[in-house]
Amino acid sequence: MNAALGTTLRFMWRLICYRPILYTANALFWAGVHLFPLLPGLVIQQFFDTLIGTASWSLGASSLAMLLMAIAVVRIVNIYCGAITDTIHRFSMSALLRRNMLQQILRQPAAAAIPCSPGEALTQFRDDADQAESAISWTLDLIGKVLFAAVAIMILMQIHVQITCFVFLPIVLVVSLTQMAAKRLQSYRTVSREATGKVTGMVGEMFDSVQTIQLAGAQERVINRFRDLNRQRRKAVLKDRLFTLLLDSVFSNIVNVGTGLILLLGATSMQRSELTIGDFALFVYYLTFVTDFTKFFGNFLSVIQQSGISFKRMNELLQGAPSALLTEHHPLHLKGEIPAAAESKNGPDSPFDTLTVSGLTYRYPSNGRGIEDISFELRRGSFTIITGRIGSGKTTLVRSVLGLLPLQAGDIRWNQELVTNPDTFFMPPVCSYTSQVPNLFSDTLLNNILLGLPRDEDRLDKAIHTAVMEKDLVSLELGLETLIGQKGVKLSGGQIQRTAAARMLIRETELLVFDDLSSALDVATEQLLWARIRQMPNKTCLVISNSKAALRQADHIIVMKEGGIVSQGKLSDLLAHCAEMRLLWNDTN
Ligand SMILES: Nc1ncnc2c1ncn2[C@@H]1O[C@H](COP(=O)(O)OP(=O)(O)OP(=O)(O)O)[C@@H](O)[C@H]1O
Numbered sequence: 001m002n003a004a005l006g007t008t009l010r011f012m013w014r015l016i017c018y019r020p021i022l023y024t025a026n027a028l029f030w031a032g033v034h035l036f037p038l039l040p041g042l043v044i045q046q047f048f049d050t051l052i053g054t055a056s057w058s059l060g061a062s063s064l065a066m067l068l069m070a071i072a073v074v075r076i077v078n079i080y081c082g083a084i085t086d087t088i089h090r091f092s093m094s095a096l097l098r099r100n101m102l103q104q105i106l107r108q109p110a111a112a113a114i115p116c117s118p119g120e121a122l123t124q125f126r127d128d129a130d131q132a133e134s135a136i137s138w139t140l141d142l143i144g145k146v147l148f149a150a151v152a153i154m155i156l157m158q159i160h161v162q163i164t165c166f167v168f169l170p171i172v173l174v175v176s177l178t179q180m181a182a183k184r185l186q187s188y189r190t191v192s193r194e195a196t197g198k199v200t201g202m203v204g205e206m207f208d209s210v211q212t213i214q215l216a217g218a219q220e221r222v223i224n225r226f227r228d229l230n231r232q233r234r235k236a237v238l239k240d241r242l243f244t245l246l247l248d249s250v251f252s253n254i255v256n257v258g259t260g261l262i263l264l265l266g267a268t269s270m271q272r273s274e275l276t277i278g279d280f281a282l283f284v285y286y287l288t289f290v291t292d293f294t295k296f297f298g299n300f301l302s303v304i305q306q307s308g309i310s311f312k313r314m315n316e317l318l319q320g321a322p323s324a325l326l327t328e329h330h331p332l333h334l335k336g337e338i339p340a341a342a343e344s345k346n347g348p349d350s351p352f353d354t355l356t357v358s359g360l361t362y363r364y365p366s367n368g369r370g371i372e373d374i375s376f377e378l379r380r381g382s383f384t385i386i387t388g389r390i391g392s393g394k395t396t397l398v399r400s401v402l403g404l405l406p407l408q409a410g411d412i413r414w415n416q417e418l419v420t421n422p423d424t425f426f427m428p429p430v431c432s433y434t435s436q437v438p439n440l441f442s443d444t445l446l447n448n449i450l451l452g453l454p455r456d457e458d459r460l461d462k463a464i465h466t467a468v469m470e471k472d473l474v475s476l477e478l479g480l481e482t483l484i485g486q487k488g489v490k491l492s493g494g495q496i497q498r499t500a501a502a503r504m505l506i507r508e509t510e511l512l513v514f515d516d517l518s519s520a521l522d523v524a525t526e527q528l529l530w531a532r533i534r535q536m537p538n539k540t541c542l543v544i545s546n547s548k549a550a551l552r553q554a555d556h557i558i559v560m561k562e563g564g565i566v567s568q569g570k571l572s573d574l575l576a577h578c579a580e581m582r583l584l585w586n587d588t589n
Pocket residue numbers: 364366367369370388389390391392393394395396397436
């Protein structure tokens with residue numbers, strides 16, 4: 001067994017162990033579903049033997065119909081129960097995988113939460129988890145089909161060993177070989193799809209560039225190229241079609257070939273009374289199922305292979321955490337009340353006094369850019385601005401302090417105490433933060449501000465007033481109940497930023513961190529906003545901004561350039577001594 005297959009089977013085993021009783025019940029039901037077809041074969045055998053008077057127990061036409069009906073009813077009930085257990089079982093397994101992936105993502109620093117695009121991550125959540133549950137579900141069918149094939153072969157062997165061996169062995173062999181050849185079909189199909197894609201792509205390009213082709217007098221060359229691509233496509237598609245039809249004809253005719261073989265081999269046995277008509281009927285009846293099993297087995301192997309790829313992809317979302325986390329067993333709370341979320345105990349014991357950042361470094365793994373050796377201190381009630389040119393590292397600095405990017409070097413101290421988990425520490429009630437592009441949701445303005453907090457009129461009014469939103473509420477048709485559309489499309493840029501500010505302010509945190517909050521505000525509104533924020537008692541602000549309205553409010557300014565601090569201090573001192581500050585001041589409004 002190769003290592004990849006071993007890993008896939010281990011993953012599958014851990015998933016199976018997650019709901020062992022459900023899996024066993026499911027296995028029993030599906031074994032029943034697959035074994036039931038043995039009975040109609042035996043009943044039909046008796047019926048034919050009754051007709052020629054060789055039956056061990058006699059079976060008339062009406063008894064036959066009733067027996068077959070009874071078997072069908074029991075099988076339907078069996079399938080119904082199997083479908084219920086299978087659905088619950090499948091859902092539990094994929095839900096566990098999704099839960100574990102989500103937990104791991106939430107444990108990552110927010111700005112580096114997923115290593116791929118959101119679209120790819122969604123595919124891993126949806127398709128890869130589905131693929132994994134399918135693989136487990138297929139193991140149940142495998143058990144049932146193996147049992148059927150084993151029992152059927154045993155019954156047939158007891159009737160006639162030679163016919164069983166001479167008919168079933170070659171058929172199983174042919175179907176297995178055909179199944180293996182189907183792998184080659186996949187490569188033919190890929191080549192044919194690529195060739196077709198190239199042709200349609202070229203048609204599109206030609207239509208887009210008719211004028212250019214004419215102007216360049218390139219008609220001849222373009223048509224030759226088009227013919228060339230079509231020739232390649234014709235060859236690839238022909239191979240694909242021929243091979244597909246060949247395999248289809250093997251699969252669809254194999255049962256007929258088998259029946260013919262049984263007839264040929266059975267004729268002399270029947271003459272010698274070694275084989276009855278009923279036995280012949282039984283052979284033909286079981287033939288389809290055994291052939292079907294062989295085909296199923298080939299498909300099962302490719303499902304396992306695909307599941308291996310899915311597990312690997314889901315593992316990538318764990319970003320280096322032990323792969324066992326993916327299948328770690330946890331309750332899913334699918335029934336009854338959902339338990340309340342545990343209160344996060346991230347609040348410090350003593351009131352805020354200082355935040356000290358020393359030697360903070362973060363380099364983006366993709367390009368080595370970022371910030372290097374940053375140190376500064378925030379005092380309670382101060383208003384500190386980080387300023388600098390585009391790309392100087394302001395956002396990276398703030399994100400590193402707040403734990404949205406992983407700490408690579410340096411330390412962060414709150415009241416001189418080391419903050420070991422900044423990502424969970426810098427949350428309300430300690431800190432609130434608005435990124436450069438605030439995230440608003442397609443809901444009412446009110447719900448976007450509260451974002452889960454209980455409504456408290458006093459706090460709400462204060463937050464709206466400080467965020468300078470009182471006039472907007474009058475102008476919006478439904479005030480706070482206005483639906484703001486996806487990402488707040490129905491609001492202006494300034495309204496989006498002030499909604500995000502109100503959302504922060506209502507949380508009444510010790511520390512407020514704004515990343516370029518005022519970029520869409522007019523000067524008067526911005527001045528009012530900073531003035532109102534400054535009037536809030538004992539609030540400490542860390543603000544990324546280049547605007548004069550903000551800089552004028554600052555007690556302390558940190559000037560950044562190329563990922564480092566070039567100078568820090570009061571505005572008047574910086575304007576006197578720091579060339580970079582003067583440059584920024586002269587460049588901004
Ligand atoms: N996700 C990222 N991956 C790789 N490099 C990045 C990433 N984000 C930023 N950078 C690089 O890191 C450096 C600092 O970027 P950062 O966004 O912190 O600067 P900034 O001063 O906040 O810029 P702006 O004023 O445009 O917001 C830049 O060189 C930028 O190109």
